[in-house]
Amino acid sequence: MAGATVNMSNAEVWQNGEKQTLTAKEMQLFKKLYQNAGRIVTTGILCETICGDFWQGYESTLSTHIRHLREKIEENPSKPVSLITVKGLGYRLNLKEVSP
Amino acid sequence: MNAAQRFFRRYIFSTVGIMILFLAVNLALFLTILIAGYMSGSDTDFSVRTFSDHVVLQDGNWVADDGAIFMLQEQSAWAMLLNEDGDVVWQQNLPESMPLSYTSAEVASFSRWYLDDYPVKIWVRADGCLMVVGFQPGTLVKYYFSLEWPYMGAMLGGIGAVFLINLLLIVFLLLRNTRKVEKAMTPILRGIQDLSHGTPQRLEEQGELAEINAGLNQAADYMRKKDNTRAEWIRGVSHDIRTPLSMVLGYASELEENSELPKEARKQAGIIRQESEKMKRLIDDLNLSTKLEYALQPVHPKSVDLAEVCRQAVSEFLNSGLESRYELVFTEMQPGRAIPLCADDGLLRRMLDNLIRNSIMHNPQGCKIILSVGEENGYGLCTVSDDGVGIAPPLLETLNQGNSISSTQNSNGTSEHGLGLKLVTQIVKAHQGTIRFSSSTPHGLEVKITLPAQPRFS
Numbered sequence: 001m002a003g004a005t006v007n008m009s010n011a012e013v014w015q016n017g018e019k020q021t022l023t024a025k026e027m028q029l030f031k032k033l034y035q036n037a038g039r040i041v042t043t044g045i046l047c048e049t050i051c052g053d054f055w056q057g058y059e060s061t062l063s064t065h066i067r068h069l070r071e072k073i074e075e076n077p078s079k080p081v082s083l084i085t086v087k088g089l090g091y092r093l094n095l096k097e098v099s100p
Numbered sequence: 101m102n103a104a105q106r107f108f109r110r111y112i113f114s115t116v117g118i119m120i121l122f123l124a125v126n127l128a129l130f131l132t133i134l135i136a137g138y139m140s141g142s143d144t145d146f147s148v149r150t151f152s153d154h155v156v157l158q159d160g161n162w163v164a165d166d167g168a169i170f171m172l173q174e175q176s177a178w179a180m181l182l183n184e185d186g187d188v189v190w191q192q193n194l195p196e197s198m199p200l201s202y203t204s205a206e207v208a209s210f211s212r213w214y215l216d217d218y219p220v221k222i223w224v225r226a227d228g229c230l231m232v233v234g235f236q237p238g239t240l241v242k243y244y245f246s247l248e249w250p251y252m253g254a255m256l257g258g259i260g261a262v263f264l265i266n267l268l269l270i271v272f273l274l275l276r277n278t279r280k281v282e283k284a285m286t287p288i289l290r291g292i293q294d295l296s297h298g299t300p301q302r303l304e305e306q307g308e309l310a311e312i313n314a315g316l317n318q319a320a321d322y323m324r325k326k327d328n329t330r331a332e333w334i335r336g337v338s339h340d341i342r343t344p345l346s347m348v349l350g351y352a353s354e355l356e357e358n359s360e361l362p363k364e365a366r367k368q369a370g371i372i373r374q375e376s377e378k379m380k381r382l383i384d385d386l387n388l389s390t391k392l393e394y395a396l397q398p399v400h401p402k403s404v405d406l407a408e409v410c411r412q413a414v415s416e417f418l419n420s421g422l423e424s425r426y427e428l429v430f431t432e433m434q435p436g437r438a439i440p441l442c443a444d445d446g447l448l449r450r451m452l453d454n455l456i457r458n459s460i461m462h463n464p465q466g467c468k469i470i471l472s473v474g475e476e477n478g479y480g481l482c483t484v485s486d487d488g489v490g491i492a493p494p495l496l497e498t499l500n501q502g503n504s505i506s507s508t509q510n511s512n513g514t515s516e517h518g519l520g521l522k523l524v525t526q527i528v529k530a531h532q533g534t535i536r537f538s539s540s541t542p543h544g545l546e547v548k549i550t551l552p553a554q555p556r557f558s
Contacts, residue, residue, distance in 0.1 A: 036419075041415070042408060044405060044412065088430045088431065089411045090415060
């Protein structure tokens with residue numbers, strides 16, 4: 001990702017040499033986005049991953065989690081480059097192409 | 101149902117009408133017979149009184165004029181005149197066996213009955229004499245009639261009552277009979293109606309018309325069996341095609357991504373893959389359409405959010421790499437609000453996919469597709485519109501009537517099966533919603549779908 005590395009096994013985020021830890025919910029969210037990297041993931045699906053089947057009405061909870069996640073993985077959380085909002089639909093995680 | 105009831109009402113009315121007609125005709129015939137009988141009687145009604153006037157006392161002798169004798173001859177009758185003592189004072193053609201004197205008892209007897217088998221008519225003259233005219237036996241019937249008044253009244257009332265009771269009984273039996281027939285017929289008529297709607301229901305094979313019910317049941321079974329056979333056949337074929345098709349798809353995409361192959365070959369492999377995908381979709385549509393048509397695939401309703409389903413459908417299209425000449429926009433009438441519906445989300449997704457794909461397919465030059473979703477009066481609204489070429493009005497009419505378009509030709513000349521939109525209509529119907537195809541302004545197609553929040557699934 002642009003500017004940040006996430007260690008999937010221990011939920012650690014490295015950004016500019018600083019280490020931050022993702023909470024369980026943030027990690028679930030991130031995993032879902034990562035599995036569908038480069039693709040739009042709808043709010044409904046994201047809410048379902050963190051709140052379970054009865055997710056209706058948790059949209060604001062989701063946006064809070066997204067904001068926290070952005071604070072940890074984005075260089076500038078108010079101008080996200082990796083975790084993009086797709087208006088009306090959901091969110092998309094952009095990964096930086098890692099050349100092998 | 102209504103038609104049947106109307107039929108039976110009309111039947112009752114017509115029967116009552118027939119009865120009234122019957123009575124009227126009978127009355128008319130009776131009167132005719134009376135009149136005819138009266139007319140066929142002797143033209144010159146023999147009046148003893150008139151005859152009596154022709155016989156007069158002249159110089160102590162009784163004399164009858166020619167008119168009187170002619171009247172007697174015409175009737176071949178005889179006549180005699182009795183004085184106050186019962187003696188014959190004048191006679192004409194009197195049979196010889198007749199006595200010439202009568203006691204008052206004899207007079208009383210023959211005045212009512214017969215005189216020696218001769219029917220007689222009498223007339224009491226002003227001078228106290230009795231004119232007796234005797235006719236040939238067999239020409240007149242004399243009947244003495246006398247009844248007590250109360251008995252007579254009861255008799256007349258009784259006749260009226262009997263007539264009325266008869267009439268009521270006939271009407272009652274008629275109604276009962278009709279009701280019985282109606283009762284027996286109604287399920288059969290309903291069965292036929294159900295059959296014509298394609299939703300046959302098993303009828304009780306009981307009663308007098310059990311055979312007809314059994315016949316209807318058999319017809320329904322036959323229809324169902326035929327439907328099932330067809331559906332089975334389509335399912336079988338589509339299943340058999342799907343497996344090899346997956347192989348084609350797999351290898352084609354493998355070839356497409358094989359970097360060792362020349363670019364041209366990879367492009368061709370890509371075309372194979374795309375066409376195979378099209379074919380796969382067609383088969384899936386065909387399969388689902390058949391299942392919905394014959395209600396083989398029950399709808400699995402659960403609580404879904406229509407907005408989220410739309411969101412996922414749009415995301416799916418965006419994720420799968422929509423070409424840049426297309427623009428897909430998702431709008432919500434009530435942003436951020438969930439639209440809870442009881443529906444089958446898989447089918448809803450299919451419906452939206454087909455609609456969006458339809459817009460893409462028919463507008464190869466590119467277009468802007470807007471999917472808007474909202475809620476109104478407990479109904480979920482969903483509109484898919486594009487600013488593409490649109491559909492010709494006659495075709496729109498066909499679509500709105502729920503008929504499928506067998507096949508359509510797009511501007512590229514590549515034909516597209518018309519199953520996609522038919523499937524959309526079927527899915528909407530399965531959710532008891534409504535669908536309306538119309539032209540969007542200034543051009544393009546607009547599809548408006550209304551889905552009830554709590555449909556009753558059969």
